[in-house]
Amino acid sequence: MLSSLKTPPRDRPVSRLREVRPAERLCHATGTVLVLSGLAHLVVFAVDGGPWWGPVSWRKPVTFGLSFGLTLMAVTWVTSYLRIGERLRTVLLVVFAADCVVEVGGITLQAWRRVPSHLDMETPFDTAVSMTLAVGGGVLVVLLTVFAVVSFRRRPAGPEGMALAVRSGFAVLLVALVSGAAMIARGVVLVRTGHQEAAYDSTAPLKPLHGVSLHAVLVLPALAWSLSRTSWSGRARWRIVATAVGCYAAAVAAAGVWAVVTS
Numbered sequence: 001m002l003s004s005l006k007t008p009p010r011d012r013p014v015s016r017l018r019e020v021r022p023a024e025r026l027c028h029a030t031g032t033v034l035v036l037s038g039l040a041h042l043v044v045f046a047v048d049g050g051p052w053w054g055p056v057s058w059r060k061p062v063t064f065g066l067s068f069g070l071t072l073m074a075v076t077w078v079t080s081y082l083r084i085g086e087r088l089r090t091v092l093l094v095v096f097a098a099d100c101v102v103e104v105g106g107i108t109l110q111a112w113r114r115v116p117s118h119l120d121m122e123t124p125f126d127t128a129v130s131m132t133l134a135v136g137g138g139v140l141v142v143l144l145t146v147f148a149v150v151s152f153r154r155r156p157a158g159p160e161g162m163a164l165a166v167r168s169g170f171a172v173l174l175v176a177l178v179s180g181a182a183m184i185a186r187g188v189v190l191v192r193t194g195h196q197e198a199a200y201d202s203t204a205p206l207k208p209l210h211g212v213s214l215h216a217v218l219v220l221p222a223l224a225w226s227l228s229r230t231s232w233s234g235r236a237r238w239r240i241v242a243t244a245v246g247c248y249a250a251a252v253a254a255a256g257v258w259a260v261v262t263s
Contacts, residue, residue, distance in 0.1 A: 023090040024076055030097045031073035034104050038065025041108070055116035055200045061108040067214060068100045074218035079147055081166055081221070083154040092143055099139045106133045119187040119199045134184055141177045148174055159228035161241035162221060168245045169217035175252055176213035179206045179259070205263040209255035216248050 038061065045058035052059050075096065079089055106129050110117035118133060120126040148170035156166040183203040190199035223244050227237040 021086075021090070023093050024080070027076040027093050027097045028073055030101060031069040031071075031076070034065050034069030034072065034100060036065075036069075037104065037108065038062045038067075038069060041065060041111070055118075055120075056111070056114055058111060060117055061104070061111045064107045065104050067211075068104050070218060071214065072097055072100045074215070074221075075144070075147065078166055078169065078217055078221050081156040081158045081162060082147065082150050083157065084147075084150045092146060095139070096143050099136050099143070103133060103136045103140075106136075116200065118184065118203075119191050119196075121191055134188070137180060137184060141181060144170070144173055144177060158221075159224060159237070160234035161224040161227060161238045164238065164245060165220035165224040165241050166217075168248070169220045172213045172216035172220075172248060172252055175256075176210050179210040179213065182206060183210065202263075205259045209252065209259050212255045213252050216252075220244060220248065 041058050041061040045052070045062065048058065051057045076093055079093065082089070107117040110120070110126075110129060115122070115126055118130055120130050151167050151170050156163045158166070183206050186202050187199040190196075190202055220241065224237070224241050227240060230237070232240075
């Protein structure tokens, strides 16, 4: 008992036995629905066919449903390690969940209408959807940046390696947000200047960078949590997490080089 009391709190496996709050249940349930939506549209694609790539395809509701659902659940879990006021965290998470629903909903709606979801200014309705998705993307940037700043201002709680994993995950996630914003901004400029097809093609070089960096906030903390269930020393666990962070950074850098070379 005395030895356990002397163990630094950050080096103990986190039991996570506290009661799950209603906002967390809401976010996890919403994330699950978004993931199921993505999987359902994978079935739709298998039945209906059509192109997988391009601005009009079933790929978009599939990938966005899966990505937004997983990201929502990951952020809900990972932010439980942040030293942030519970009321503020609840507000941010609920807004984040609502924004995820709007983004996936708009993309899914346009897929069923057989029109592009982003950069489509052909009709007033399509313009409204595109602008809503763009504004929603801006909201995502603000919310996730707040969480990232909190993670660096105060050391996240959790077992050995979790603080590094959480901070690195949010840092890499910011790369995904910047690359996503760059795709939208570049596309809007091309659309406004009358280059609609070029606008769709302009997003291709940045897609690998956006995709690779999007889920670090889930992968790295999940690794740290998994290692906390082992009997390995805290130093060994931290080194493994640090190595994983380095590998992830290398993958992001490679995707960034690819974006520069192919753009």
